[in-house]
Amino acid sequence: DTGVSQNPRHKITKRGQNVTFRCDPISEHNRLYWYRQTLGQGPEFLTYFQNEAQLEKSRLLSDRFSAERPKGSFSTLEIQRTEQGDSAMYLCASSWREEADTQYFGPGTRLTVL
Amino acid sequence: KQEVTQIPAALSVPEGENLVLNCSFTDSAIYNLQWFRQDPGKGLTSLLLIQSSQREQTSGRLNASLDKSSGRSTLYIAASQPGDSATYLCAVRLTSYDKVIFGPGTSLSVIP
Numbered sequence: 001d002t003g004v005s006q007n008p009r010h011k012i013t014k015r016g017q018n019v020t021f022r023c024d025p026i027s028e029h030n031r032l033y034w035y036r037q038t039l040g041q042g043p044e045f046l047t048y049f050q051n052e053a054q055l056e057k058s059r060l061l062s063d064r065f066s067a068e069r070p071k072g073s074f075s076t077l078e079i080q081r082t083e084q085g086d087s088a089m090y091l092c093a094s095s096w097r098e099e100a101d102t103q104y105f106g107p108g109t110r111l112t113v114l
Numbered sequence: 115k116q117e118v119t120q121i122p123a124a125l126s127v128p129e130g131e132n133l134v135l136n137c138s139f140t141d142s143a144i145y146n147l148q149w150f151r152q153d154p155g156k157g158l159t160s161l162l163l164i165q166s167s168q169r170e171q172t173s174g175r176l177n178a179s180l181d182k183s184s185g186r187s188t189l190y191i192a193a194s195q196p197g198d199s200a201t202y203l204c205a206v207r208l209t210s211y212d213k214v215i216f217g218p219g220t221s222l223s224v225i226p
Contacts, residue, residue, distance in 0.1 A: 033213075033214070045216075101146065102148065103148065104160060107156060107157045108156070110155075
């Protein structure tokens with residue numbers, strides 16, 4: 001088991017462009033979470049999935065943000081019409097109910113919007 | 115609304131010292147609490163998870179306690195080492211189907 005992986009690790013884009021991030025969770029984990037983290041702050045919850053169902057979305061997740069987990073395996077997070085305020089580290093985590101939902105995090109994708 | 119705070123925001127100690135990091139939460143009806151460490155520019159590494167029915171968990175030099183009634187958890191690190199230098203975050207989940215809320219973290223520096 002290689003743990004949670006995220007791609008790309010770094011993304012630099014110009015304001016107004018669309019970006020998409022991918023997260024591959026630990027294979028047997030049925031829950032997958034997305035967080036956003038800015039410098040000096042703890043991660044802020046964005047959304048989470050149980051299998052392919054999106055169970056909760058934060059109000060931080062504006063209309064420009066969308067997340068999918070089509071087959072209950074990997075997930076994508078898309079940001080449309082990026083703004084400079086979207087610059088942050090985007091973290092993905094996965095968990096398994098049978099392991100008390102202990103969350104395991106990926107290395108993150110650092111987004112810089114110019 | 116659940117809020118999570120951590121004190122102190124930063125801590126610097128000499129190598130070998132025992133130390134305590136604090137986490138407070140406003141809603142005591144939690145499902146579990148998890149402690150993480152984060153190295154600069156990296157993702158989070160899970161250290162310990164305490165279920166609501168538990169009072170403490172131990173792993174090596176780490177011991178985490180939970181007092182739901184007072185809304186507090188502590189992370190005790192024994193015999194600190196320079197490799198312990200990182201940011202330590204606590205996170206609480208209200209129910210098994212609820213989101214996880216993180217504190218802002220405590221930045222720890224262990225001086226050789």
